[in-house]
Amino acid sequence: MSPSSTTQRLDVKKTYKLYIDGQFPRSESGRSYVVNDSKGKFLANASQASRKDARDAVRAARAAFGGWSGRTAYNRGQVIYRIAEVLEGRRDQFEAELRAAEGISAAMARKFVDASIDRLVFYAGWADKVAQVVGGANPVAGPYFNHSAPEPSGVVAIVAPDRPLMGLISVVAPVITTGNTCVVIASEKYPLPAITLGEVMATSDLPGGVVNVLTGSVAEIAPWLASHLDVNGIDLTGVEDAELAADLEVSAAENLKRVRRPGLEDLVAPPPLDRMTKFLETKTVWHPMGI
Amino acid sequence: MASSVSEATSSDAALRRFLHGLPGVDQVGAEQRAAGLGTRSIKTTAKAWAIDLAIRMVDLTTLEGNDTPGKVRALANKAMHPDPLDPTCPSTAAVCVYPDMVATAKKTLGSSGVKVAAVATAFPSGRAAMPVKLADTRDAVAAGADEIDMVIDRGAFLSGRYLEVFEEIVAVKEACGDAHLKVILETGELQTLDSVRRASWLAMMAGGHFIKTSTGKIQPAATLPVSLVMLEAVRDFREATGQMVGYKPAGGIRHSKDAIKYLVMVNEVAGEDWLDPDWFRFGASTLLNDLLMQRNKLKTGAYSGPDYVTLD
Numbered sequence: 228m229s230p231s232s233t234t235q236r237l238d239v240k241k242t243y244k245l246y247i248d249g250q251f252p253r254s255e256s257g258r259s260y261v262v263n264d265s266k267g268k269f270l271a272n273a274s275q276a277s278r279k280d281a282r283d284a285v286r287a288a289r290a291a292f293g294g295w296s297g298r299t300a301y302n303r304g305q306v307i308y309r310i311a312e313v314l315e316g317r318r319d320q321f322e323a324e325l326r327a328a329e330g331i332s333a334a335m336a337r338k339f340v341d342a343s344i345d346r347l348v349f350y351a352g353w354a355d356k357v358a359q360v361v362g363g364a365n366p367v368a369g370p371y372f373n374h375s376a377p378e379p380s381g382v383v384a385i386v387a388p389d390r391p392l393m394g395l396i397s398v399v400a401p402v403i404t405t406g407n408t409c410v411v412i413a414s415e416k417y418p419l420p421a422i423t424l425g426e427v428m429a430t431s432d433l434p435g436g437v438v439n440v441l442t443g444s445v446a447e448i449a450p451w452l453a454s455h456l457d458v459n460g461i462d463l464t465g466v467e468d469a470e471l472a473a474d475l476e477v478s479a480a481e482n483l484k485r486v487r488r489p490g491l492e493d494l495v496a497p498p499p500l501d502r503m504t505k506f507l508e509t510k511t512v513w514h515p516m517g518i
Numbered sequence: 519m520a521s522s523v524s525e526a527t528s529s530d531a532a533l534r535r536f537l538h539g540l541p542g543v544d545q546v547g548a549e550q551r552a553a554g555l556g557t558r559s560i561k562t563t564a565k566a567w568a569i570d571l572a573i574r575m576v577d578l579t580t581l582e583g584n585d586t587p588g589k590v591r592a593l594a595n596k597a598m599h600p601d602p603l604d605p606t607c608p609s610t611a612a613v614c615v616y617p618d619m620v621a622t623a624k625k626t627l628g629s630s631g632v633k634v635a636a637v638a639t640a641f642p643s644g645r646a647a648m649p650v651k652l653a654d655t656r657d658a659v660a661a662g663a664d665e666i667d668m669v670i671d672r673g674a675f676l677s678g679r680y681l682e683v684f685e686e687i688v689a690v691k692e693a694c695g696d697a698h699l700k701v702i703l704e705t706g707e708l709q710t711l712d713s714v715r716r717a718s719w720l721a722m723m724a725g726g727h728f729i730k731t732s733t734g735k736i737q738p739a740a741t742l743p744v745s746l747v748m749l750e751a752v753r754d755f756r757e758a759t760g761q762m763v764g765y766k767p768a769g770g771i772r773h774s775k776d777a778i779k780y781l782v783m784v785n786e787v788a789g790e791d792w793l794d795p796d797w798f799r800f801g802a803s804t805l806l807n808d809l810l811m812q813r814n815k816l817k818t819g820a821y822s823g824p825d826y827v828t829l830d
Contacts, residue, residue, distance in 0.1 A: 282821055289823070457823025481820065 243273045243418065245280060245442065246425030248287035249435020255279045260443070262419060265330025273418040276441040278451040281410065284439035285457055288382040288408040291436030296379045296406035304354030306432045307404055311347035313431040314424075318344075321392055321420060328391050328417045342495060343392045349498070350400035357405055357503055365511070372514040377507040379406035380485055381459035384452035386445055388465040390494055391417035395424060397494045398464050401502035403437055407460070410439045412449060414465065418442035446471055453478035460485035460506045464492070523723050523759065530681040533720075537680060540719060543711035543747055552742035555786055556779045565778070566816050569809050570608055572777040573600055575795045577635055577766065579614040579803050580830070581642075581734065587622045589830070590615055594626035596828060601810050604817075610806065611795040612665060616641070617658035624662035635665035635700070639690060642704075642733035644669035648686065655693040665698040666690070669733060672707045675717060687724035700766055701726035705744045706736040714744055718751035728764035734801060739769025745780060749787040765792065768801025774812040777805060803830065 243262075244251040256277035264270045295303070314321070318340050325336040358377055365373040383402050388394040395413060402409050413421030425440045441448060445466065453461055453475040461479050466472040466489045479486050487505045526536035560568055578597045580589060594613050601607035612633035613623050623634045636658035640646035646654075655666055668690045674682045691699045701721035705714050721729050729748055732739040745767050752763045765788070771777055777800060784792045792798050811822040 285821070451821065454820035455823070456820060456826060478820070 241271065243271055243422045243442070245274050245276055245284075246422060246429070246438070246440040247280065247284045247436075248290075248439065249429055251422075251425070251429075252280075254443070255283070258443075262417075264327045270327060271419055273422070273442045275443040276412075276448055277443075278448065280441055281448050281451045282455070284410040284441060285382055285384075285452070285455055287436035287439055288410050289457055291434055292379075292381055292408045294434055295403070295408055295437045298406075300355035300358065300406075303404060303406065304351045307347055307351035307354065307400060309431045310428055310433060311344050311351065313427050314340075314344050314347065317423075317427060320423065324420045324423060325391055328419060339391075339393050343396045346393070346396050346498070347400055350404045350503075353401075353503060354404045357500075357507075360500070361504055361507065362509070367513075370516050372516060373511065374514065375509050375511045377405065377504070378510050380506045380508055381407065382457060383407045383409045383460040383462060383485075383506050384449075384455070384458050385409050385411040385462040386449055386465040387411050387413050387421070388492075388494065389414045389416050389467075391420040392424065393494055394465070395421050397498060398462055398502070399438055401498070402462065402506055403433075405503050405507055407506050408437045408439075410441065410452060410458075412445055412452075412465070413440055413442050415443070415445055449475055450478060453484070454481060456482050458482075458484060460487075462487040462505070463489045465489070527681070527684055527723060530679070533680045533684060534678065537716040537719060540712075540715055543715055545711050545743070548711055548743045548746050552746045552783070555746075555783050556742060558779075558782045560778050560782070562816075566813075568778050568781050569774060569813050569816070571793065572774070572781065572800065573806065573809050573813075574608045574611060575798055575800050576610040576806050576809070577612045577614045577768075577799045577801050578610045578806055579734070579768070579801055581614070581616060581637060585616065585619060587619065590619045590622045591626045592828070593830060594623050594632070596806070596830065597632045598627065598630045600806060601813070604813075607810070607813065611799055614667065614801060617654060617661065617663070620658050620661035620663045633664040634662060635667055636661075636663035637667045637669075637702075637733075638663075639668040641667070641669055641702075642735040644671050645673075648689070651686075652689060652693045655690050659693070659695055659697050663697055665700060665728075666694050667700045667702055667730060669702045669704060670717065670721065672704055675720075676708070676713070680716075680720060684720055684724045687721060687726060691725045698727040699725070700728035700730045700764075702730045702733055702768075703748075704733055704736055705731045705740075705748075706738045711743065711747050714747045715751055718748050719755065722751065722755045722761075722763045726763065728766050728799070730766040730768055730801065732767075732769040732801075734769035737770075740767035740771060740801075742779065742783065745783055746787060749784060749792075752792070753788045762791065762797065764797040764799070766799040766801055771800055771802050772804050772808060774805075774808050777809065 244253050254274040254276050258275040259272040260275045262270045262273050321340045322336040362376040367373045385398050461484050472489050597610040597613045609632050612635045614635040617636045620636045638655040638658045639651040703717045718729050756762050807827040810827050814822040
């Protein structure tokens, strides 16, 4: 029987879930929240992550850290470049999602998607170069070699700014390119492109757990990440409430997390190196000669 | 029943008749009941109580070929003071080691009340001649072991030579003297839940103080459906004979959540009397770290991490 012209095809709606450990689970709490487009019309339901999802994400990030940081910097660069390749193939989808979310023109959306891809390529290139810039051989007054080399901090929690795609990539790429793994709370207002970006990462050689994306309330989830003793750094770029940011910094001090404070920043401008160096630690080795 | 035990064990045929006369296990039903009990939610003060109880029930285990006296000393210290920063944290029930490490463990533990359990009888395979197994047991007891974990001859059991297995357990128990005897059934090799029930009864009738699921060297190790059957067995055995036998799941229990599921099952299936380190133990090593991390989470309100517990 041929499809009858009188029956209308039902759209297949996408379920937006979380991205944890390379999988797309629903929130453990079973909650979701409504995401509207720029005109206030219903767009989709997004998962509202709970503290237990954050805990699971940290566990996944910790498990992935050994393998990811142990890869050669060159290989990490290749993997991040591969994310850019896969993203390039899905430009139309992201363009449509950005237009729906922000109500911007097609040309503008295209510009943002292109800039996001370029940003990934930029950080992919940095993977095997950052050590030359911030590390090196130190001059010492003795018959020794003395080297400093940057090493990743570990698991970094990130609060992404309220810019759908560009914002997320600008904060995640510099953190993972140096070998950290991360748990990122996507923009509360624009969570959908973040989960679609998760799909891109899941299909682009990035090991599961290196990037974990949570959607939901920053005020609810961030304090659990800030106080988590197995998190080594926290990037507060997307925290707009100054009081919350201060509280998060205080919690983060408990185990001396590296903290990147929130501050006004032009995400489209050429990015500063400190997004990478903030979550690096310097190891210095004395190497005696002649023995 | 006491007379019927001696009657049932009078000959191989009688023993087979008795064990095969035990009611069969409905496997689907057992799995469903175990899964149902696993969904109970234990929170706040009940959780804190359960975690402390679980710590007191741990047989902290190291059974590796590369064990050293130093590692055993470290483990024994950890058993006495699982959280050195918190004096309210209880000690574990015992440390479980190979027989040659018993003396080291005993010396470190001193009069702390933490017991030393030794695996004997050619653990984990049990494939050795009877005199070797008995010598292994006596050796561990002489070194100061408070508890002996023996393995049954699974080959004989699966071939239906029940009386041989029975007599072996009786002989090892005699060699134990005052030490408590835990009988390892190695349920991962017993194939069916019916076999698990028969082996449980066999071990209890032979005088084991505890029945234990696994060596931890074979997968699957302890599972919830197997525990359900074994807990039913200890419950039914007490009803029939008046004797209480302990239960120890071992292997594969790594998270606090799993441990709490076991405690729920013990309470619901066997009864409250078994919620005591004298009658229920966890054979585990990594479980203790997770229990300590959860304990810290409840105490401080912040998630803890593996950097704050020992590596072992």
